[in-house]
Amino acid sequence: MPDRSFLDWPFFEERHRVLARDLDSWAAANLGSVDHHNVDASCRQLVARLGADGWLTHSAIDPLAPGPGLDVRSLCLIRETLARHDGLADFAFAMQGLGTGAISLFGSEAQRMRWLPETRAGRAISAFALTEPKSGSDVAAIEMTAAADADGFVLDGEKTWISNGGIADMYTVFARTGEGPGAKGLSAFLVPADAPGLIIAERLETLAPHPLAQLAFQRCRVPKAALIGAPGQGFRIAMSVLDVFRPTVAAAALGFARRALDATLERVKSRDLFGAPMASLQMVQGHVADMALAIDASALLVYRAAWTKDSGVPRVSREAAMAKLFATDHAQDVIDRAVQIHGGDGVRKGSVVEQLYREIRALRIYEGASDVQRLIIARATLGGG
Ligand SMILES: Cc1cc2nc3c(=O)[nH]c(=O)nc-3n(C[C@H](O)[C@H](O)[C@H](O)COP(=O)(O)OP(=O)(O)OC[C@H]3O[C@@H](n4cnc5c(N)ncnc54)[C@H](O)[C@@H]3O)c2cc1C
Secondary structure: OOOOHHHHOOOOOHHHHHHHHHHHHHHHHHOOOOOOOOHHHHHHHHHHHHHHOOHHHHOOOOOOOOOOOOOHHHHHHHHHHHHHHOHHHHHHHHHHHHHHHHHHHHOOHHHHHHHHHHHHHOOOOEEEEOOEOOEOOOHHHOOOEEEEOOOEEEEEEEEEEEEOOOOOOEEEEEEEOOOOOHHHHEEEEEEEOOOOOEEEEEEOOOOOOOOEEEEEEEEEEEEHHHEEOOOOOHHHHHHHHHHHHHHHHHHHHHHHHHHHHHHHHHHHHHOEEOOEEHHHOHHHHHHHHHHHHHHHHHHHHHHHHHHHHHOOOOOOHHHHHHHHHHHHHHHHHHHHHHHHHOHHHHHOOOOHHHHHHHHHHHHHOOOOOHHHHHHHHHHHHHOOO
């Protein structure tokens, strides 16, 4: 039985505890047999089910009843819970939020009304297109252009590593509009998947399969109304969205780590080694202690970042970076120890810990690699922030 005591921490309100409990029951009943081979079909199904059962209402603001905005603690609890049950379900939920984050935070009423009721119901799939072949960590080096003319904008360039690329109905795309140099000359656009000139150039396969693609924009025309926020605000929009969603990546890592610890506890209690349960070996106990400690420390950082954001602090870059760096790096370590403790069964294809070992790796790279998080923390610390 997973440790649920963290839900009593003061970061949470009763509605969060109810959400975590109800989603855990839903996930146990619905996520037992997700097909990780046909990821396009599985993700479409997962989005539809998460939408039909109401979970995606947390992924974006309600355009009909604008309230306090995205609740980061709910986003984190949902990602942690889904990741503990199934990595693809977590991915399906996460991308509905990340792909529409710019609209939730900066979108016009028309943009919100057009897309959010659909993505929140699981009838439309969204994607976030920031990375390019020559600009990943260095967002300010984006080369894709959006040239303004009388009717709107013409987008030219490439995006790569785009989650949901190939199955999304809409993309939030960042391109250079040239109001200033580097980060000051970027803008954000809402591009429907059927926009002429938007091409799925290549599908990309990874260690843990997810729908991913490289996109080409070839004289892709969008109307003026596709601009999200103001011209030149693109970098700020991207960073504000990442501020909200980086703690949720950390939460997903936490979910994977909890699953690895649960599997380890089962293993060491049920397997005998040298005439006694593995759990009685002190070196095994040392691993279990380090794993439990890493999980609690990660949870504290994740929910500190989420609670701080929900308290109304406009930017939580430092807290989000600490949560992402610590939780993803330590989840990798926790899962590695779980694999080791499972012996040969740990690397058996399809075993729980083997899947977790593949799932966790990319989280230390996307939405800002670990070294980028170190830079953010260092800048805030050196600057006194
Ligand atoms: C599974 C997956 C899903 C993704 N989904 C999306 C998506 O939906 N949308 C999207 O826009 N992008 C997405 N990405 C792209 C992801 O955000 C980038 O891969 C990431 O930002 C790193 O960029 P890069 O791959 O170009 O690596 P690079 O920028 O070349 O960096 C390589 C490595 O260099 C190190 N590094 C970087 N900067 C510094 C520094 N200043 N000092 C020291 N070391 C440094 C880091 O360790 C980094 O891992 C996804 C990537 C993956 C793997």
